[in-house]
Amino acid sequence: MEKMYEVLRFQEYKDQCRQSADCLEGCLLIYYLQEHECIGKGQLFSWFRQLWKSLYDYQRSNGMNYGCLTPYSVLVVGEAGLFLLDPVGEENGFIIKRMQQRAVRNHFIKKDGRQQGREQKSADLYGYGKLMQFLLASVRTEPELTRREAAKCQKVIAGCTGERQRPYERICQVQKDLPEISGQIRLFEKAKDLFHGQKKKRFLKISVAVLAVLVLKNSERMRTDTAELRMDAEKLEAADREADAAEGADNTEKIEAEDESAAEAAERRFRSYLLSNTRKGNELVMSEGEALERCALWALGTAYERETRVEKAIDVYGRLVEIEENREQIATAGIRKMKLEAGKEQYSIALLTGKRVLERTGTEPEVEKLMQEYELRIQEQESGVQNGQSREEQKKEEQKQEGEINEQNVDK
Secondary structure, three states: OOEEEEEEEEEEEOOEEEEEEEEEEEEEHHHHHHHOOEEEHHHHHHHHHHHHHHHHHHHHHHOOOOOOOOOOOEEEEHHHEEEEEOOOOHHHHHHHHHHOOHHHHHHHOOOOOOOOHHHHHHHHHHHHHHHHHHHHHHOEEEOOOOHHHHHHHHHHHHHHHOOOOOOOOOHHHOHHHOOOOHHHHHHHHHHHHHHHOOOHHHHHHHHHHHHHHOOOOOOHHHHHHHHHHHHHHHHHHHHHHHHHHOOHHHHHHHHHHHOOOHHHHHHHHHHHHHHHOOHHHHHHHHHHHHHHHHHHHHHHHHHHHHOOOHHHHHHHHHHHHHHOOOHHHHHHHHHHHHHHHHHOOOHHHHHHHHHHHHHHHOOOHHHHHHHHHHHHHHHHHHHHHHHHHHHHHHHHHHHHHHHHHHHHHHHO
């Protein structure tokens, strides 16, 4: 189930946090948990802290909620741990649409309609608490949680979901209540040392004490939520397979009718950036806007080609040659533009396009090959014109000679 996904990374710079994007191979959390029923307690607690840190850094760097924390938006990358999916990543569109399904949103996404003031800032807190609850109910740990650790987890969950008398108001408040594992590790190491030292009686007493306190306190509602979510996930999987076998476009229309469109979400996000009236907000508008423009232009170019709107496609690919930052993408856009121009026998224009691509990429064998081919075509056109002119002049000369001969015959 491991695939490449676009994820978010965060770097500390002085007293600021900067966000960047990266592509990593991993398994979505929802599928990872289906394949791993047991994980180490240290790994689970480390995940809690990684998720918290990722949400905290996202809010610091963006000034807003991540807003879509579900098992479908978290990537498990081996020993590197957990990463949040980039919600505006070009390659994450299918995953983002899936996690926007009502069945998943009802479990993990706080309803927007009743959020006012302070509650608007609690969307990530709610998602974090529900995901933490889902993790605890989905796996068993080795060793098992102590009663104190389970109670601490329940305290964090209640504080995030608003079920505690004094719930958290900001994500930064969660860290101090997250459970530690160091004490339990020391307990098991001591028991292990006693066993290997042949102090079996003392070891048995400690073992009984350990087993008495290692009880996972999972609430009935937690198990119910997990069962419902898994049933919903299975329904979503079946729906996805049916949609893929039929027409993906129909499925997309249903999703867009159910939730706000990507365009509306982008417009809302850009408006919030601009309303902040800060340099960071302006930079976010520019970076995300440029990325969206490139994504839209690639889709437009393909659609124009399919509908044989050649002039429109040529304009689009010309724009991509100028604004793309990736060398391969520049070359791809340039090659498509050159081939469309050659299809209209505009070989001279195609040569100019090739030269512009080489200016931006350096050397590109396929572009150079096309340019050589089009230069030959231009030479053929020119030689054909010259041959045509020569034949026309020869014909006129023959007609002239024939006329002179006719005049001579008349005179005789």
